[in-house]
Amino acid sequence: xRPAAWTLLVLLIASVAAADxxxxxxxxxxxxxxxxxxxxxxSAEYLRLNRDSVLYQSAYPDGSSKSDDRYRGVLExxxxxxxxIFSLNGLLNAWIMEDVSGYGDDVRFYELxxxxxxxxxxxxxxxxxxxxxxxxxxxxPAAFLERPKNPIDPDLSREGYVMALAEYVRTxxxxxxxxxxxxxxxxxxxxxxxxxxxxxxxxxxxxLYLLYRxxxxxxxxxxxxxxxxxxxxxxxxxxxxxxAIHGELAWFENRTISIPDSQDTFSKPxxxxxxxLDVLFGLRYLTASETTWIIEYYRNxxxxxxxxxxxxxxxxxxxxxxxxxxxxxxxxxxxxxxxxDVGQDTSGxxxxxxxxxxxxPQLMRDYLHVRVARKEPFDVLYWNAGFxxxxxxQDNSASLVPEVIYTGITNLELRARLPLLAGGTNTEYGExxxxxxxxxxxxxxx
Amino acid sequence: MENTxxxxxxxxxxxxxxxxxxxxxxxxxxGHFIWVMMIAVMINLAAPAPAVFAEDPLSSDSSETFSMDAxxxxxxxxxxxxxxxxxxxxKLINIEPDGRQKSFVLYTVRQGADKMAAVFLDPPSEKGRxxxxxxxxxxxxxPAVGKPIRITSLQAVVGGVFNNADIMRLxxxxxxxxxxxxxxxxxxxLDLKARGPAVAYDRLKMRVDRKTxxxxxxxxxxxxxMLIKTLRYSEIRDFGNGIVRPARLETDSPLQKGYRSVMxxxxxxxREFSGEVFTxxxxxxxxxxx
Numbered sequence: 156x157r158p159a160a161w162t163l164l165v166l167l168i169a170s171v172a173a174a175d176x177x178x179x180x181x182x183x184x185x186x187x188x189x190x191x192x193x194x195x196x197x198s199a200e201y202l203r204l205n206r207d208s209v210l211y212q213s214a215y216p217d218g219s220s221k222s223d224d225r226y227r228g229v230l231e232x233x234x235x236x237x238x239x240i241f242s243l244n245g246l247l248n249a250w251i252m253e254d255v256s257g258y259g260d261d262v263r264f265y266e267l268x269x270x271x272x273x274x275x276x277x278x279x280x281x282x283x284x285x286x287x288x289x290x291x292x293x294x295x296p297a298a299f300l301e302r303p304k305n306p307i308d309p310d311l312s313r314e315g316y317v318m319a320l321a322e323y324v325r326t327x328x329x330x331x332x333x334x335x336x337x338x339x340x341x342x343x344x345x346x347x348x349x350x351x352x353x354x355x356x357x358x359x360x361x362x363l364y365l366l367y368r369x370x371x372x373x374x375x376x377x378x379x380x381x382x383x384x385x386x387x388x389x390x391x392x393x394x395x396x397x398x399a400i401h402g403e404l405a406w407f408e409n410r411t412i413s414i415p416d417s418q419d420t421f422s423k424p425x426x427x428x429x430x431x432l433d434v435l436f437g438l439r440y441l442t443a444s445e446t447t448w449i450i451e452y453y454r455n456x457x458x459x460x461x462x463x464x465x466x467x468x469x470x471x472x473x474x475x476x477x478x479x480x481x482x483x484x485x486x487x488x489x490x491x492x493x494x495x496d497v498g499q500d501t502s503g504x505x506x507x508x509x510x511x512x513x514x515x516p517q518l519m520r521d522y523l524h525v526r527v528a529r530k531e532p533f534d535v536l537y538w539n540a541g542f543x544x545x546x547x548x549q550d551n552s553a554s555l556v557p558e559v560i561y562t563g564i565t566n567l568e569l570r571a572r573l574p575l576l577a578g579g580t581n582t583e584y585g586e587x588x589x590x591x592x593x594x595x596x597x598x599x600x601x
Numbered sequence: 602m603e604n605t606x607x608x609x610x611x612x613x614x615x616x617x618x619x620x621x622x623x624x625x626x627x628x629x630x631x632g633h634f635i636w637v638m639m640i641a642v643m644i645n646l647a648a649p650a651p652a653v654f655a656e657d658p659l660s661s662d663s664s665e666t667f668s669m670d671a672x673x674x675x676x677x678x679x680x681x682x683x684x685x686x687x688x689x690x691x692k693l694i695n696i697e698p699d700g701r702q703k704s705f706v707l708y709t710v711r712q713g714a715d716k717m718a719a720v721f722l723d724p725p726s727e728k729g730r731x732x733x734x735x736x737x738x739x740x741x742x743x744p745a746v747g748k749p750i751r752i753t754s755l756q757a758v759v760g761g762v763f764n765n766a767d768i769m770r771l772x773x774x775x776x777x778x779x780x781x782x783x784x785x786x787x788x789x790x791l792d793l794k795a796r797g798p799a800v801a802y803d804r805l806k807m808r809v810d811r812k813t814x815x816x817x818x819x820x821x822x823x824x825x826x827m828l829i830k831t832l833r834y835s836e837i838r839d840f841g842n843g844i845v846r847p848a849r850l851e852t853d854s855p856l857q858k859g860y861r862s863v864m865x866x867x868x869x870x871x872r873e874f875s876g877e878v879f880t881x882x883x884x885x886x887x888x889x890x891x
Binding site for chain 1: 610690692694696697701704706708718722723724725726728735736737738743744745746747748750751753778798799849856857860863865867868874876877878879880881882883886888891
């Protein structure tokens with residue numbers, strides 16, 4: 156027995172020693188001319204439908220379905236080729252989907268651009284490019300050259316626009332620590348950025364960034380043309396190490412939206428001048444227990460009033476007319492389908508957008524976004540729990556999304572969500588297609 | 602040892618008085634305040650200069666340590682760990698109680714006292730995730746989000762016992778004020794107090810090797826006095842360019858029993874960068890500096 160015990164002890168010590176024999180070869184991580192990466196994702200959803208809602212009646216005219224299933228697959232590939240100061244960058248997105256309405260798929264480049272880094276301070280880029288402007292987490296009214304993001308899933312990939320961009324950055328000593336200025340041109344014509352707005356315009360924009368007294372400040376402008384001229388301002392600052400505030404202002408020149416006529420129909424669409432100003436302010440707070448709170452208020456100047464919203468739903472219930480004319484800030488989403496509770500029809504597109512009536516996923520004017528995320532609750536590594544609420548402050552309807560994420564297996568992210576929609580008749584979230592939805596998503600990175 | 606005992610008495614008296622003053626105990630009896638302050642002045646005059654060892658009987662060269670300043674020693678520890686401006690690679694390995702491991706590789710650049718940036722190179726799920734630090738300001742860039750967002754040094758970038766404060770730490774002497782706390786035959790014991798609220802740990806207890814002037818072990822405490830984590834340096838290695846320092850840092854935490862994390866250092870070398878590298882514009886391209 157004794158030799159066996161000694162052997163076991165030696166093996167145990169050897170295994171412990173071997174476990175601590177970590178190696179680190181950095182030659183694997185040296186810069187190479189080519190880089191590839193991406194992820195493959197599969198998700199399954201079960202939707203419990205709201206048979207009394209407007210969007211249900213639109214998507215299921217026969218009224219027979221109580222629930223729906225949806226299955227999606229997404230492949231996203233990113234690639235980079237470097238040569239001297241030049242690089243070629245690409246992001247390819249492909250998705251397939253199957254649900255009650257059938258099968259759908261799409262493949263397209265979200266980004267494909269050439270870049271020249273002329274110095275640490277100056278770069279030039281030409282091609283299809285995704286920009287991310289603004290300091291908001293769920294909403295970005297000052298994101299003038301982007302497709303709108305889904306506030307329930309703001310990190311979803313979005314398609315960029317073809318543009319030319321130049322950026323110059325300079326660091327300084329003193330209260331003004333950084334200055335950068337970027338200018339860009341976005342052409343709109345046949346076959347190029349057609350969904351940005353009116354054709355045959357060269358839209359220009361510029362952004363000035365300052366880091367002044369530990370505060371991030373952006374000033375951005377967009378010329379008129381395909382869309383109304385716009386100007387914006389955003390700021391972010393840490394008031395305490397664990398407490399930051401941020402805000403955005405966006406002003407639009409002569410922005411219009413379609414509203415129902417006096418008979419609550421869009422048969423003779425009427426363009427109303429929208430408020431010029433969008434406002435967002437918010438905060439981010441990290442507690443001692445690593446719980447992050449993000450709270451934002453968003454005033455959507457191009458949103459409907461409750462009366463207009465009610466008329467809109469009345470028209471949706473009764474109308475079989477073709478879509479009315481578009482407002483002046485049209486948007487088209489080519490995301491891989493987004494969330495159905497944003498207001499999708501069965502083809503997966505945002506129904507209010509495809510009807511061309513409103514400028515984005517937000518239909519009305521006043522919203523509150525609250526997100527609470529706890530990293531590693533109960534000190535269990537690699538588990539994250541979160542809860543997101545988007546509350547329409549005008550009609551008191553809400554989208555509530557609890558979620559858990561597990562990242563304990565290298566390169567694999569597992570996410571489960573249970574979005575619930577709360578609201579009565581003629582409310583934004585009460586008239587969505589489903590009452591609740593269960594979603595399971597697996598994403599493998601390579 | 603007699604001198605050490607005297608030091609301890611001085612430190613205790615000074616600490617008691619300063620606590621009394623800081624908690625406004627004098628406010629209850631203003632007359633006593635004058636006496637307290639007089640005693641405090643006398644003790645401070647009689648005592649050795651703050652944060653200086655009066656005598657080091659264990660050292661072969663007691664005159665050297667007699668004049669040694671704790672902050673100066675801490676600055677020396679910093680310079681021995683890395684140059685003021687450098688690039689380096691690090692590998693983080695999280696080890697779970699059941700032995701499962703998860704690794705991350707970071708490329709880090711630093712310029713001067715308060716500019717630092719790091720990007721994850723591996724695994725693919727974290728690749729491109731970059732962090733920029735300018736003094737107390739910190740931003741995180743996640744490729745999927747596409748823009749930098751402000752974060753705090755208290756926040757964990759990845760799972761594990763290491764957090765931002767460990768990964769994006771500036772020099773100890775920038776973040777902490779030092780005092781000698783105790784001594785051992787082979788080590789100096791430094792008591793480090795955070796210079797500001799943005800520093801993740803309120804207090805560190807650092808054991809420094811007398812010969813190499815390199816840290817051996819660090820205990821990190823919260824303001825409440827609770828031990829948050831213990832960090833242990835090991836595997837002294839010659840990185841070239843005169844840099845001889847530990848190549849391994851291991852940490853565990855009583856808050857995460859059974860879990861531990863290891864950080865391996867490699868490719869550390871002096872390098873100068875332009876200020877424009879440490880901007881939000883450049884942050885998505887930090888990896889291009891390799």
